[in-house]
Each structure stands twice: as structure tokens, then as C-alpha cells.
Amino acid sequence: MEKTHINIDFVELQNEACKSVRRASVFMALGVNAATNPGFNEYQLTETPKIRLVPSNVTEETLRHFKSEFRNWIEAGALRELAEGFATFLDRLHYILRLIEAAVSGVASPLDYAKDSQSRFERAGTPNKLNILRQVFDVGPKHAHELQSISKARNCLSHRWGRVSESDVGPDGTLLVQWLGMDFLAIEPNGTEHLLADMPEEGILLPDGATIATRAVARKRSFAPRKVLSLSSRDLAEICWFYQHEINVTIQSATEYASRSGIEINPTDGSAVTPEID
Numbered sequence: 001m002e003k004t005h006i007n008i009d010f011v012e013l014q015n016e017a018c019k020s021v022r023r024a025s026v027f028m029a030l031g032v033n034a035a036t037n038p039g040f041n042e043y044q045l046t047e048t049p050k051i052r053l054v055p056s057n058v059t060e061e062t063l064r065h066f067k068s069e070f071r072n073w074i075e076a077g078a079l080r081e082l083a084e085g086f087a088t089f090l091d092r093l094h095y096i097l098r099l100i101e102a103a104v105s106g107v108a109s110p111l112d113y114a115k116d117s118q119s120r121f122e123r124a125g126t127p128n129k130l131n132i133l134r135q136v137f138d139v140g141p142k143h144a145h146e147l148q149s150i151s152k153a154r155n156c157l158s159h160r161w162g163r164v165s166e167s168d169v170g171p172d173g174t175l176l177v178q179w180l181g182m183d184f185l186a187i188e189p190n191g192t193e194h195l196l197a198d199m200p201e202e203g204i205l206l207p208d209g210a211t212i213a214t215r216a217v218a219r220k221r222s223f224a225p226r227k228v229l230s231l232s233s234r235d236l237a238e239i240c241w242f243y244q245h246e247i248n249v250t251i252q253s254a255t256e257y258a259s260r261s262g263i264e265i266n267p268t269d270g271s272a273v274t275p276e277i278d
Contacts (some may be wrong), residue, residue: 008096008258010265015087018244020085024078025240031074032233035067069161075236076157082243083126083151089247090129093254094121097137104261114230126151139253141246146178150239153177153229162229174222176227180245181219181238186210197234 034040043066044052060067071247098114107113121132127148134140141147156168158176168175184196186208196212223229231239255265 008100008230008263010096010251010255010258013096014247016092017085017089017247020088021076021082021240021244021247024081024085024243025237027081028074028078028236028240031078032071032236035071035074036233041067048164072157072162072216075231076154076162079150079154079239080158080238082240083147083154086147086243086247087126087129087252090126090133091118091122093250094118094129094133097133097139097254100258100261100263104263111201112207137254137257139257140250142249143178143180143242146242147246149176149178153231156229163224164225164227164229166225168223169225172222174224176220176222177229177231178220179242180219181217182241183215183217185213185215187213202228 041063043054043063044056046052067104095114095118098117099111102111103115112191121129124132127144130140130144134144152168152175156162156164160168164175170176185200186194186196186206188194188206189208194204194206194210219235221231222234259265
């Protein structure tokens with residue numbers, strides 16, 4: 001049987017995964033900005049009275065309720081897209097890793113081997129997918145626990161309109177949402193730090209100047225049962241950034257696995273070529 005090479009492009013996989021994050025970020029921004037814009041109050045789909053489902057002269061209180069529920073709906077949809085996009089990314093990555101594993105270990109039919117294990121992997125939930133990737137290949141994100149906490153928040157928004165129930169809470173009795181965020185700081189020569197997010201509108205005087213720096217920070221929001229889950233626009237933006245960060249970390253660990261397996265990675269475009277296989 002004629003042997004062939006299989007080209008693997010980790011950068012293409014990374015770009016496709018990050019595209020799903022950007023899509024969720026843009027759609028969530030459009031929805032959240034509409035929900036928080038006091039001048040945007042168009043909630044009717046049509047001007048035709050016969051097919052309107054709600055009256056056009058609702059009270060201000062009802063309108064605020066509409067917009068609050070709309071924001072929850074938008075956030076739930078965007079968090080679902082982030083989670084599902086990440087799960088699809090894991091599926092594609094698993095297939096590549098199985099193919100590498102089969103090629104370097106001399107499996108008789110690497111393509112069949114990869115496809116067979118792939119079908120089982122795709123039926124697994126995300127926590128199991130992460131466990132498989134970590135245990136078999138030592139590949140995966142750095143903050144898997146935090147990613148799962150965001151999925152729990154999405155479930156609460158989707159199934160309980162954001163009101164935390166006993167089924168949402170963890171061992172500490174709360175729904176804990178965690179992610180990696182980013183602080184931007186101005187650091188004076190004497191070491192005094194100023195969070196740019198806390199700067200007053202008029203600014204502050206720094207006679208000796210300052211260095212602008214960034215710092216990764218562990219974020220967490222805790223919600224007790226019967227409380228309404230609420231995340232700020234900054235929280236949501238950081239969560240999107242966090243997903244992209246974890247995709248990049250996962251890709252890096254995958255390229256390291258390929259290198260450990262004897263697969264040469266092209267430093268200019270991130271591509272790799274498996275050994276010759278049947």
C-alpha cells in the first residue's frame with residue numbers, strides 16, 4: 001500500500017477556535033449594549049397590531065424587566081456558544097492527537113484508529129474530554145476547573161433565568177464563577193500601584209511618572225441560592241478573553257506533545273507532518 005504524509009496545521013485550528021470566541025464576544029456586546037442603552041426600547045417585531053404578542057404601551061417597570069431578561073438571554077446564549085465552540089475545538093484537537101499517536105506507534109490503520117476513538121470522544125461531556133486529553137496526552141487548558149464554573153453559570157442562566165438554585169451550588173453552598181482576568185496598572189518608581197480601572201475621570205498626578213503594566217488575576221464571583229446571577233460587562237469581556245487564552249494554552253501543550261512524539265513543528269506556520277503511514 002502506498003504510504004502518505006498527513007499535514008497538520010495547529011495554527012488553523014487555533015484560529016478557528018478563536019473565531020468562535022470573537023463571534024460570541026461581538027454578539028454578546030451587541031445584545032448587552034442594547035439592553036443597557038436607555039434609548040433603545042424597540043421590543044416589537046412588527047407594526048402590524050394583529051400579530052403583536054404584547055401591548056405597545058407597557059409601563060417603564062415592565063420595559064426594564066424586558067431588557068433585564070433580554071440581557072440574561074443574550075448572556076446565556078453567548079456563554080453557550082463559548083462552551084460549545086471550545087468543545088468542538090477539543091474534538092478536532094483529539095482527532096489530531098490520536099492520529100499522531102497512531103502514526104508514531106505503528107498502528108496498522110492510523111486513520112481508522114483515530115476515527116474509531118473519535119466517535120467515543122465526541123459523545124463524552126466536556127469534563128470527560130478534558131480528562132481524556134490530560135491523562136492520555138498531557139494536553140489541555142491550564143484552568144479547566146474555571147472553565148467548568150462558567151458552564152455552570154451558563155446552565156443557571158439558561159434553565160433558571162439566572163436565579164441560583166440548590167442544584168447550582170458547590171460544596172461551599174454558593175455558585176462560584178471563576179476565570180482568569182487582566183488588570184492594567186500604572187506603577188510608580190517607588191512601587192506604588194494604581195489600577196487604571198479605578199482611576200478618577202480627572203486622572204491623578206504622578207510627578208515621577210509611571211510604568212504601565214498588565215497582570216493576570218484570578219477572578220471569582222459567588223452567588224448564594226435564590227440570588228440572581230449577574231456579571232458585569234467587564235466580567236463578560238474578561239471571560240471571552242479567558243476562553244481565548246485557554247485555547248492558546250491548549251494549542252501550545254498540543255504542539256509540545258507532537259514534539260515529544262518526534263513530530264517536527266514548522267516554526268513559521270505551526271504546521272506539522274506525521275511520519276509516513278499506510
